[in-house]
Amino acid sequence: MREHQVQCLLMGGQACVLYGAAEFSRDTDLAILASEENAERLTKAMNALEAEVIAVPPFVLQHLEAGHAVHFRCRHPEAAGMRVDVMSRMRGVTDFATLWERRTTLVMDDGTLCDLLSLGDLVQAKKTQRDKDWPMIRRLVEANYFSNRAAPSPEQLIFWFQELRTPELLRDLAQAYPALAKEAVPMRALIHHAISNNVSALEAALDAEERQERLEDQAYWQPLKQELERLRRERS
Known part of the structure; x- marks a missing residue:
C-alpha cells in the first residue's frame, strides 16, 4: 500500500x-x-x-x-x-x-x-452485530484506560466516559472525576448509575446499550445484504 x-x-x-x-x-x-x-x-x-x-x-x-x-x-x-x-x-x-x-x-x-x-474510530467501527466485536471493544478501551489512567488527557477522559464497557471501571472513573461524570450523563445516560455506584443497574444498562447497537447494525446491513444477494444471482 x-x-x-x-x-x-x-x-x-x-x-x-x-x-x-x-x-x-x-x-x-x-x-x-x-x-x-x-x-x-x-x-x-x-x-x-x-x-x-x-x-x-x-x-x-x-x-x-x-x-x-x-x-x-x-x-x-x-x-x-x-x-x-x-x-x-x-x-x-x-x-x-x-x-x-x-x-x-x-x-x-x-x-x-x-x-x-x-482508537475512537476503531471502537465505533467495531459496534456491529457480531458477537466477537463486543469483547474486543471492551479490551481496546480497557487497554487505553490502564495505560493512561495515571495522567489522562481531557480527551482520554471524555473517551472513557463515552466508551468504557466495564461497570467497575466506569464507577471508579465517575468517583475520581465527579464533575466530568455529571457532564457526561447527557451524552450517555447510563453514567448516572456509575455516579450512584449502582453496579448492577450499570451492567444492565450496558447490556441494553449493546443490544441497541446490534439492532441498528442489523437494520443498516439488511438492504446491503439484499443487494449482495441480487449480485450473487446475477453472477450465477
Whole structure:
C-alpha cells in the first residue's frame, strides 16, 4: 500500500493488536478513500500482490460508496492466502477525510509507517452485530484506560466516559472525576448509575446499550445484504 501510495487506514483485528488488545486475524482490513485515483492505486497494489476479488461485490467504486466491503485473496508467495478486505463507509463512522485527519501513525519494527484508524474510530467501527466485536471493544478501551489512567488527557477522559464497557471501571472513573461524570450523563445516560455506584443497574444498562447497537447494525446491513444477494444471482 505504501509503495503504490494507496490512501488507506488499517482497521480490524490487526489494528486491535497494535492498540494493545490482542486479536488473532487472518485478514487485513482497510478503510480506503473512494476516489478514481485511489482506486487505480489500489488496483496496482492488488496486482502486485497477485490478488483477485473473491465473492461479491466486484471492485467498483459505487459498491464501496454504498457501504459494501470488497474482498481480495492474495496469491503472491510472500502473502499467499492473505485476504484483504476494503471498505470506505461504515455505520456510525465519519467520512474518510475526517478519519484520515485524526488517524494514528505508528512506526513498525522495520521502520515502515502504518496508518491506523484512530482508537475512537476503531471502537465505533467495531459496534456491529457480531458477537466477537463486543469483547474486543471492551479490551481496546480497557487497554487505553490502564495505560493512561495515571495522567489522562481531557480527551482520554471524555473517551472513557463515552466508551468504557466495564461497570467497575466506569464507577471508579465517575468517583475520581465527579464533575466530568455529571457532564457526561447527557451524552450517555447510563453514567448516572456509575455516579450512584449502582453496579448492577450499570451492567444492565450496558447490556441494553449493546443490544441497541446490534439492532441498528442489523437494520443498516439488511438492504446491503439484499443487494449482495441480487449480485450473487446475477453472477450465477
